[in-house]
Amino acid sequence: MNSVFFLFFSLVLFPLYSFSNTIPPSQKHPNIILIFIDDMGWSDFSSFGNTDAQTPNFDQMASEGISFEQFYVNSPICSPSRVAISTGTYPQRWNITSYLDNRNQNQKRGMANWLDPSAPMLARNLQQAGYATGHFGKWHMGGQRDVTEAPSIREYGFDQSLTNFEGMGAKLLPLTKDETGKVGRIWEGAEILGDPVTWMQRSEITTGFIEEAIEFMDQAEKDQQPFYVNIWPDDVHSPYWPPYEEYGLAKEAGKRGLYLAVLEAMDRQFGELFDYIKSNDQLRENTLILICSDNGPELGAGQAGNLKGYKTHLYEGGIRSSLIVWGPGYMDEKAKGTRNKESVFSAIDLMPSLMEFTGTKSAPNAISDGENMIQTILGNSKSSRQTPIFYSRPPDRKNYYGFENLPDLAVREGDWKLLCDYDGGRPELYQIMDDPGEEHNRAETYPDIVKRLTEKVVSWYQLMPELETMASN
Numbered sequence: 001m002n003s004v005f006f007l008f009f010s011l012v013l014f015p016l017y018s019f020s021n022t023i024p025p026s027q028k029h030p031n032i033i034l035i036f037i038d039d040m041g042w043s044d045f046s047s048f049g050n051t052d053a054q055t056p057n058f059d060q061m062a063s064e065g066i067s068f069e070q071f072y073v074n075s076p077i078c079s080p081s082r083v084a085i086s087t088g089t090y091p092q093r094w095n096i097t098s099y100l101d102n103r104n105q106n107q108k109r110g111m112a113n114w115l116d117p118s119a120p121m122l123a124r125n126l127q128q129a130g131y132a133t134g135h136f137g138k139w140h141m142g143g144q145r146d147v148t149e150a151p152s153i154r155e156y157g158f159d160q161s162l163t164n165f166e167g168m169g170a171k172l173l174p175l176t177k178d179e180t181g182k183v184g185r186i187w188e189g190a191e192i193l194g195d196p197v198t199w200m201q202r203s204e205i206t207t208g209f210i211e212e213a214i215e216f217m218d219q220a221e222k223d224q225q226p227f228y229v230n231i232w233p234d235d236v237h238s239p240y241w242p243p244y245e246e247y248g249l250a251k252e253a254g255k256r257g258l259y260l261a262v263l264e265a266m267d268r269q270f271g272e273l274f275d276y277i278k279s280n281d282q283l284r285e286n287t288l289i290l291i292c293s294d295n296g297p298e299l300g301a302g303q304a305g306n307l308k309g310y311k312t313h314l315y316e317g318g319i320r321s322s323l324i325v326w327g328p329g330y331m332d333e334k335a336k337g338t339r340n341k342e343s344v345f346s347a348i349d350l351m352p353s354l355m356e357f358t359g360t361k362s363a364p365n366a367i368s369d370g371e372n373m374i375q376t377i378l379g380n381s382k383s384s385r386q387t388p389i390f391y392s393r394p395p396d397r398k399n400y401y402g403f404e405n406l407p408d409l410a411v412r413e414g415d416w417k418l419l420c421d422y423d424g425g426r427p428e429l430y431q432i433m434d435d436p437g438e439e440h441n442r443a444e445t446y447p448d449i450v451k452r453l454t455e456k457v458v459s460w461y462q463l464m465p466e467l468e469t470m471a472s473n
Contacts, residue, residue: 033273036230038235040302046059055264070340083141088368093464123230142168174200203262242261249261296313338379352372430442
């Protein structure tokens, strides 16, 4: 009798218990919003240390949710970082290792022109599970400059999309207005990448994406569908165009001044989204929002606190992102408003985590490099990713932002971070918890750790596809 009960518990009751520990029984299909900000530094939210600008709407989300200090994206530059968070895989698998440019430049750098539509996609998995899926904002995984035959964003598992000048399909394109009232256009040629096209002031364009997303979520609610929504703004990516009434004063403060004005304007625009979710009891209790950046800041604009390096660098400032997770219906009261300084995980872990969270199955034999970190994300655990996080630098960024002869590879494992060249040479070893600024190279002190981590990262890189343009692209 005991053995029968044990079998019943193991096969039936325990899985139900484990699942309900993540999702309350009355809320089996949580909504998810992923906010992926372009080129924002680790310390640019005022809740992460910015004293030069205020981001009260994002800070309020942090005060009601969890802030993670050791969350990593999987590339220090936009296109591969977007591939990683979308697929749960290293972007090197898809020959996207730097930002996607025109066809000639992609070929010179040995890159594909767009993400292979057969890649695993979180959106597609959720769509097949009955979710309404929408992408609103920057895409930059195919369809830019002269690459006009890339797949539509909808081919990657989205029911609806609205993008900017770096994606195929309906788009909002940016107008500019300076302090004199002079109006201009950015990327006017992007009209060839799909229509309909709407022109909006760049300083207001995030509102356009948010309002379209809200309309999409409203419809999903009417259809009684859970939703997964990407809102990927590019406000804080140069060129910086704050509201024209603020432009003159911000311009006098230089590049940093323009950036801060744009950052604050972006925060104000997101207030509309956050108010929409919080004002609806059902949405407030049944929605998980994740907020992070795609890579580190541009030199002279955003900042990464005491972290070394910038966008395009494999140092911490290029790959570590502030992460805010908000979901009052799924978090323990004790976790709300807390900061997690210990847990190490990355963007590729979001896909398996969110699939576990929603009870969604992946396709058989699907490629995955991520780990399920949902208990950490929800504040029930302080565990970290078990396997290392690997990196290769953008192939066109050996010397950048004043850094010469940059390392080619990097790996974070536990407390240790190693950087080296493709052949394992010139190792740099840092004990990150004690030295987040990567100031003290410990390679000579710990040769055994250097040897072990060097072998791991070089082997990983050699297993990735060779950097050559994919024939199908």
